[in-house]
Amino acid sequence: MAKQRVITLLTDFGTSDHYVAAVKGVMLAVMPEATLVDITHELPPGDILAGAFVLAQALPHFPPGTVHCVVVDPTVGTDRRALAAVYGGQTVVFPDNGVITLVNRSRPLEAIAVVRDERYFLSPSLSSTFHGRDLFAPVAAHLAAGLGVERLGPQPENITLLELPEPQRRGDAEVLGQVLHVDRFGNLISNIPATMLGAPVESDRPCEVFCGDRPVGPLRPTYAVVERGRPLALINSMGLVEVAVNGGSAAEHFGAGVGAEIRVRLA
Amino acid sequence: MAKQRVITLLTDFGTSDHYVAAVKGVMLAVMPEATLVDITHELPPGDILAGAFVLAQALPHFPPGTVHCVVVDPTVGTDRRALAAVYGGQTVVFPDNGVITLVNRSRPLEAIAVVRDERYFLSPSLSSTFHGRDLFAPVAAHLAAGLGVERLGPQPENITLLELPEPQRRGDAEVLGQVLHVDRFGNLISNIPATMLGAPVESDRPCEVFCGDRPVGPLRPTYAVVERGRPLALINSMGLVEVAVNGGSAAEHFGAGVGAEIRVRLA
């Protein structure tokens, strides 16, 4: 049962060095039967918000019992804590720097501990620069092999969370949000959920989306309904308002990135 | 038996977002014992020809029973169909946009169906932008777990295929082709098969290869027989005429890309 647990990895290590392999080697030494899945290793170095976004979007698709090992850790070696937490049947091991923020918002917290018991570390003496290898990897593998989170250490009194801008409703007719993530295609993914725009969003419904001051048009059903190279807005696969360019990059087209204003004006 | 089936993934999703992980999570939820292998996620966004080439080159090396999940899908959410087909003992699930063209040419088609039965989808209501997660991933996992292609839906009356330029023989002395793919090293891989040049190609046989108007030299046995930085032509590991630069990029050296003319003049 515990023998087919999945461990995912989400880091900013890149894939050109030995860092990811060291982490996987340590995991496989603890739990040879683990199924290892890369979420990504291409987070911009130290970008906690990007990590928080990608984790929250990936996690819901994994089976119960999955362990997620998250290492975007710009303050490694300081007194920032390592935490392990169970959210809705899945476990996340992560540095307590806010990377859990979006998962913490969307799923019930079932158990949490400060990772302190050195028996589950690679060795009692941690390096001060590579806790991914020395702490997060072996702890994730022990958890995947069946160890309970409560065995790792005491419950923390709080969790570090990012303060993120929230989408705002302006009267009945407007919702004001921000770009939360720019994906590899250059799509501008906002923090405005479809649910904030009222009941089931129809295609071509009478509304207008703006990126900053520039009009994008109504919400469309999919990319290919506009000509190649033309911008559009839609509700994406995450249920969020997205500004895109069919066959191109909205980030380039609008010169916009994370934090840029996205507005939906309802008819 | 069915329990050790391999599922490969071939997409243009990139590896910096949650898209690949979402697909893998969905597959593992359906079939936890699957062995997942990335072919590539670095196809240029929407580049159906690149997908067709990479798929046709990778597929023959996988064991019988392998399921290939191909998602290069620029018209996702329109009325383009999803197909599942068995070619020579391996199964491919793909959007019907031509990405199957080169596999379809080289292997016997044994079974094919339009993917329509919603019981094998992630949920009956597909998103309109991420069929990789909602349709291709769960269907691939069900196929890997033993589901027959014919269970997915009716047989299609036709398959969408790319119209690709064919290498031409000009009299006895010349074969005219095009660059079909540029690989990560900058090698210019043509559509001219060694078999078109006559019986077993000898090294340094009396022939001359041209890239556009520029002479490259005779066919060589391997890269390192010319000095570093010097161009050469050879029959590559795919059995195709390739123009390369030892330790460098032929694409840069010749300023050439997909579609560029490659000529072989036989003595």
Added chain:
Amino acid sequence: MAKQRVITLLTDFGTSDHYVAAVKGVMLAVMPEATLVDITHELPPGDILAGAFVLAQALPHFPPGTVHCVVVDPTVGTDRRALAAVYGGQTVVFPDNGVITLVNRSRPLEAIAVVRDERYFLSPSLSSTFHGRDLFAPVAAHLAAGLGVERLGPQPENITLLELPEPQRRGDAEVLGQVLHVDRFGNLISNIPATMLGAPVESDRPCEVFCGDRPVGPLRPTYAVVERGRPLALINSMGLVEVAVNGGSAAEHFGAGVGAEIRVRLA
């Protein structure tokens, strides 16, 4: 027992073509139960030193019995030999071009053979450009499945090793080394081991590190003890002197790369 062997892959193939998938398909056809782990495929094309560094750093973290398939092979198709060697309970299959140098220095050689027995190749006739697929992959899979190295061919009389600059002690007060590797963060990793600086390195110990002529400061415990954007030196997770920039790239900051001089002046 032999059924849970790990095979790692370390290449300069990149991940945008079919090359890695072809290698994995061949491995899985030989040994379907193998656990495949990518070390990296992003070595700069033909960069044997980078391969030697990454291999030596990754290998020690893998469990006994792991087989490492290393293909950075700029002289493929010439008379360079393929070797298989057991170092401290792990096996490496590699082209005899020096890529084994740093593993060979740090671990006991237990067995070695020239890979010659064609029964373990993909087919008796090798391509002259893709021994990764035709030779290294199937041989690695047979080794992972339990084949002894001595079955592959005769013992070689020597191994090709890179001549690398060694860190030099200058009197009691200085150690002079070179940058051996630049990682994805732009960290400058030198060849100076902590052990050469005397007993356990204390944080902020009285010493000064130089990158070329430019002072970097004392050895620090970790990145985040200096302000963001500021340079620092530390003993990294590999036990080597490293010059870094907190939240930035030391390679850019100092305009330095592999071969640049790193000096430690002890008080």
